[in-house]
Amino acid sequence: MSGAIESPATFVKQPVRASKWGEVIETMRRDWMLYAMLAPALIWFLIFMYKPMYGLQIAFKHFSAFKGIEGSEWIGFAHFMTLFHSDQFLRAISNTLVISFYSLILAAPVPILLALMINEVHSKGFRKTVQTVLYLPHFISVVIVAGIVIAFLSPTTGLVNTALRALGLEQVYFLTRPEWFRGIYISSGIWKEAGFDSIIYLAAIMGINPALYESAQVDGATRWQMIWRITVPCILPTIAVLLVIRLGHILEVGYEYIVLLYQPSTYETADVISTYIYRLGLQGARYDLAAAAGIFNAVVALILVLTANKISRRITRTGVF
């Protein structure tokens, strides 16, 4: 009896499974051009993101270049313990959090304000000029931006110090003073990226139904009231999503720009996790310890991204994944 029941079930299941795979193969055959276009990105991820993960095990080993990854001995969480007993690493975590927090608080509103202001410009020509001027810095390499900042703040020929001298004030070597570093880093970052970041807010503003403004105009709303009572609330979901995404990246302070600007005298406020890993791994050849710091950074970042995504889903009903 049971055999009579089982056999048709097995008979039914097999063709379904076969047809699913058949469907996948058929889709790939049909859309091979799309898959071909996807391939370079996939290969890049495999080579530069997934393959190096094999090397992550050195974070738990006493790595020796002569013994190789496989031959090096396991030492468990010893490197992590070393890191957490290192003042430099704890300082790097603290600096990362402080720089990210200030960036979040100070840099996040600027693109929103820029988008709101650009939206109020009615002359097409002027608007395009303003947008071009604001977007351009994004396309300048960080190396050049760092060069501009260094030249701008130079104690001898820099514009700022020249102005200070002209005012009879004492010149300041800004890039050697730890108390100035965060301000310089954040403000130059805002100058570079705020314009470009405003595009997404501008797109959100463009999506607002123009009838809302006309209706408010008939109701007697001023431009200011329209901005605060219509524009800002309507782009609030976009602001929330982007803010949450930024929260998820709070530990990711790009090392390139900091490496170009900082020097030992400013490590106190400038050294972040990524620059610490860079110095430890590439300059100090402590690959195992750097890998441990990198893993710590990645795990915390992953937790933050997951939490941020969950918050975003709860508040705005949208998330990155």
Add this chain to the structure above:
Amino acid sequence: MAANVSLRNVAKHFGAVKVVDNISLEIEPGEFVVLVGPSGCGKSTTLRLVAGLEQISDGTISIDNRVVNNLAPKDRGVAMVFQNYALYPHLTVRDNISFGLRLGRMSKADIDAEVTRAASILELGPLLDRRPSDLSGGQRQRVAMGRAIVRNPSVFLFDEPLSNLDAKLRTQMRAEIKRLHSRLRNTVIYVTHDQLEAMTLADRIVVMRGGVIEQMGTPKELFDAPVSSFVAGFMGSPPMNLTPCSVVSNGDATSVTLGGTEKLSLPPAAREAINGTEQLTFGVRPEDIRLQPREGTQPINGLVELVEPLGGESLVHVRVGDDLFVMRAEGRTTVESDRPITLHLDMQRIYLFDRKGGRRVYHDMEATS
């Protein structure tokens, strides 16, 4: 409080394009005027000029005997209901309705009283704490009307308010707007491209075409005495049958040929009216074509192309030579497609239009009065 609205030689140009071209219109206090016409005829622009959302290029607009050309929309005493409702998505129904009042810094007690009054008129009470995304199309439209009502305007402006609703809801909302006007008796200027809405709602209809007023009058006047083939073809559902015809004179008798083969003798008054014009457009409403002969009818022969049963009645599409005629028949008509048929046209109710300018040259006004 209702106000009169006066448009004198009003024009609106966008660059070289004349969207509204020198129109004049007087609207009485409490009157319900519908601006109707095809897309791009300038009806919505005219409404926006009255609202102050567009600046006029020329002419004068007065509301309540006060020239408002340079007044901001809020100072004109108007309230506008938009096609896509224009509800603020982040505000509740209550806050949407009271938005304008809060801008005017009215006291909370007064705002609450106004919102309650509007909600009771429009039966929005249970929806006051919901957001627009939680409402149906009809409910959203009622909220939009509520927002207009609380402003206590002298003039209500409606810009195609029902065009986003489905047919059933549109009929329902049409009745609600009519009831609302009967109750509040404010002056209403209502824009639509739907002639049915215009016919059912208006005290007076203004038909626009190419930025100018083609004709204005009561729905009955426009239906019975269209001044042009354009108005004749626009008003009525289904619209008037309009077909080019050639005039044949034979001694005292004058006839027109339809579809290349069917001849109809014109009444003596028509002969005088056309006064030798040969290029005419013949018009007859579907209601004035019958299946059985009556006094004053003349027959034409054709082939039934399509029968559209609408329940209470059926629309019969008949091919007569190159022309197509639509007539109304009983709902239970036995007429079938692809069968020959004889139509009987009520010659007392026909229309003749000059084919060049489209102006009406003949209609027996006594027959339709």
